[in-house]
Amino acid sequence: MPAVGATLTRAGKRFLSSLPALFGVLVFTFLLMRVLPGDPAVFFASGPNAGKEEIEVIRKQMGLNKPVPEQLMLYLYDVGRGNLGRSMMTGQMVTKDLRERLPASLELTFTALLIALVTAVPLGVLAALRPGSIIDHGVRFFCALGVCVPTFVSGLLLIYVFYYLLGLAPDPTGRVDIFASLPPRQTGFLLIDFLLAGDVDGWWAAFRQLILPALTMALFVVAPLARITRASMLVSLGSDFVRTARSVGLPWWRIVVTYALRNAILPVITIAGIVFSTMLGANVLVEKVFSWPGVASYALDALLSSDYAPVQGFVLLMATVFVIVNLLVDILYGIADPRVTIG
Amino acid sequence: MTKSLLEMNDLHVTFSTRRGLVEAVRGVTLSLGEGEMLGLVGESGSGKSVTGFAITRLLDAAGRVAAGNIRFRGQDITKISAGDFRHLHGAAMAMIFQNPRAALNPIRAVGDQIADAITAHKRMPRDEARAQALGLLRAVQIRDPEKRMAAYPHELSGGMCQRVMIAMAISCNPALLIADEPTTGLDVTTQKVVMDLLTGIAAERGMATILITHDLGLAARYCRRVVVMEQGRLVEEAEPLRLFRAPKHAYTKRLVAASPTASSRIEDLVPEEDRGREISVLAAPRPARAPGTPPLLEVQKIVKRFDQGAAAVADCSMTSSAGESVGLVGESGSGKSTTSRIICRLIDPSEGEIAFEGQSIGHIPARDFHRSPFRKDIQIVFQDPNDSLNPRFTAFDCIAHPLLRLSGMRPGDVLRQRVEECAQRVGLGLDLLTRFPHQLSGGQKARVGIARAIACRPRLLVLDEPTAALDVSVQAVVLQLLDRLRREDDLAFLFVSHDLNVVRMMCDRTIVLQSGRIVEQGESRAMFDNPKTAYTRELVDAVPHIEPELAAMAT
């Protein structure tokens, strides 16, 4: 591809331009720490009965007696060194906690995104190929309903049907059965680790745990993806260049795939980035419903027990993941659309 | 006549719309010989393009052939299956479209698109198809064809895209080529090059061609036979010479009269029997100006630079006196629109001075000019009547708007009278005043735009391609209207246009712009009859002049 260089340049520029946004996130999380109710020093003291002097000492240690800008600099310095503080709940460094839990969240999110894409794109294309047909109406009805059902409700109803009524799904708590043995941790993605360990039964068990939460999350985003696929496919099919393709007698599949779909997929790529972001948010709800040991449920537990360092770390992590995903989307888009490499 | 390639018999095409069936083509009978070049001429809504799309079966989903048949090499192609038709597409008949850039797949290299067209009908390895594609790019005279093979449409100019489109259309040597407004939207010089190329290739390869166009002059220049359509019907069929000299049908007469040529005068645009009150005011003798009066408008050395890149307007100076009509011509990118907006004080020049009646107005920022007493003296009529009216305003609101803002009028009977008077002056029926823009025709919208511009009795009217989006018969009426208003109000015009024939008619003096610079200016007729610079000559030559061609044909 001759455009690879240009695409990388663009991605690099995009990355640089997202740095201010990341900086904004940093400042925000810093303020979050300052604004939040409660004195952090109190939390870090030996216990609720710690004396005033002890708290004062800790305040000094933590730099809380310094002016706010200086505190911000210290905070940025800490973050720069990869120090996000310590969690009160687990007593561990937040970075360590996050690193342990991130694969669970990512495995769930990526699986859900994959399910959503392989369902939504064909549905959208089918609907667009036969506008006004039963398939079209079906897809549109499904889309209209899909955006209306809250994730936490659809998750619970899925549990009711597949666990309570049909008994098909395992107990909806966690990534593996509590009695099952975990594979040696390599990537942290259980599906991959089980495969690497050659443990087919374990893989199947993990897959069965994963499928309901992943479906729940996928259900939530299939609608917007299918809707945009349908809309952009309709635009594409009605465009001048598809008419040109017909006028020179290209075969039907070539018109649909090479001409219409390849153009129609461009907006889908953009929307997929936004969808991914909403999925990161929806993680909080899905992980809670399924007691999924990911970063979101970790942050939520911390938030509800007024343990703010993990919340800070989580927000930062989410923003970083989001920036990275957007970069990937940009690169993909750059490969798919030659026009963007100009200028 | 040669053997017949295509025969249409009483063709009817209907579209199903929200308001029921609409008949776009109502019984067209037509035949075309092998290798013949036929011009299909009509205004918008005449059904000319629909006829073309019906032949190639590329109608929208809502349209269908309701009656009649189309025989291609003796076979009724309205009856054959879609699968069979695919083998005709490209191989036996091909189309060239308006707006070439949109007609090409934006994310596929043009070489691949041509190769796709070839392999659609012939089995061959990809390499061979690409080699043939390269040959076709050479045939359509694209410079540096090897490099262009990998180019995407957005990297090519409109004219280049149209060449690629032609290459695709001829890739499988079809017997019939249908060109739907192939040069509309292209600059006049590009238009000539593309049309010369297209007709050259068609003649060389013996392809029959139907040229669908709104431009009678273009059809007359390139076709041996011209067919005129109006409202889905075929009204006249003749050789161009006869069509121009002795049109028979009333509509053709109107159309021929309305098409501006190098020698037409404003009065001639509408045939005598159709003339209403429109032309009643004759040129009142212009009062002699007292010596020493400053010119109405004096522009000195204005320069406009946008954020980056070269200056859009460089070192432009001009003057205009009261009641004078000055033309501003140039191709796209010549800076004529920018210049007109600077003079109208909608945007600020980067450098230079503008004086109106001797008073400097160039230093007032465009941001504050709405408060200047000169605001009502300089008004503008915009190019596209469709987007120059606020969709949420009725025609009445549109015309009343400047009166409320600039003449300090208040809603009430006085205002109503004034608006109605303006509407009458531009020939807009009073019953139309309550309508919204989408309920008006293009010509009516243009009238509203003009009424709004003259409502406050300006001294200088900037006209930015005021008729470019209109059909020629509507253009003729609007041009006459503008000319009459100018004489009545002793109004000065700054008339921006790409159409030399229109400018020649409408303007006392003309300024030719190229890349933001003035290349030539002078008295209109004299300058066009005898251009001093190469660029002006090129522009003049590119205009399809009918008379010399006709004269050549006659001898």
Next chain:
Amino acid sequence: MTSATLRHAGWILRGNPLTAVAATGVVLLTLIAMFGPWIVPYDPIVSNVSQALMPPSAAHIAGTDQLGRDVFSRLIVAARLDLVIAISAVGISFAIGAVIGAICGYTGGKLDRGVGRFVDVVMAFPLFVLAMAMVAALGNRVENIVIATAIINLPFYIRFARAEVNVRRNVGWVEAARACGDSHLSVVLRFLLPNVLPAMAVQISLNLGWAILNAAGLSFIGLGVKPPTPEWGIMVAEGARFISTGKWWLVAFPGLALMLTVLCFNLLGDGVRDILDPRMRT
């Protein structure tokens, strides 16, 4: 003009029964929100442990919860809180976002870039997480749910208004308004904003649905609304504990209430666009 609008609205509603159904739904919902507390069969707060966890029956058409409270009554009473949160949040963000966005889209330049940066920063968060963090920071109260929801909606309105205004800023009728003596500000407020409104109205309607889902999500995870206040999200959260034992009605009915409400707003959004777009008027 207004009578024509009404007639047009009537015409659209006849041609589009779904919009009519959605509009009826929204009216009904509003009535329920206003008069809910007076029409419910049972007290939504007082518990009655002897009646706990009863499946739907003639006496309790949506069953009872773990404290024996009537689920149907709680659903009805909750409508007010859910609607008030959503409407005020969307109202705030619309009013602020539309004006800021329109001005940015029209002027461009430094202001536009600055605001664009801010929008980027806000949108760099997964928005639900942002709302979560803000409610935590500002304090666990209903007002703060409104503020948080308003802030996460704001970037959408700014972007939307900005884009809509930006494509129109060089359109003929905008320049014409300038030539007719309108200032830039007047062009934005009197010309561009009204033309952008139909598209915005659709956005408002869709956002109302989204805001309801967000607020319910926040209270589902235990932020904002506190028990025993009846609210759909919290009712689902309370019912979640019993789903594994088959007490489906605790989740299904509040879920259904949420779904129908959001559905009504979404369908209405599409209908509103047709009504407000004058090009559809003939």
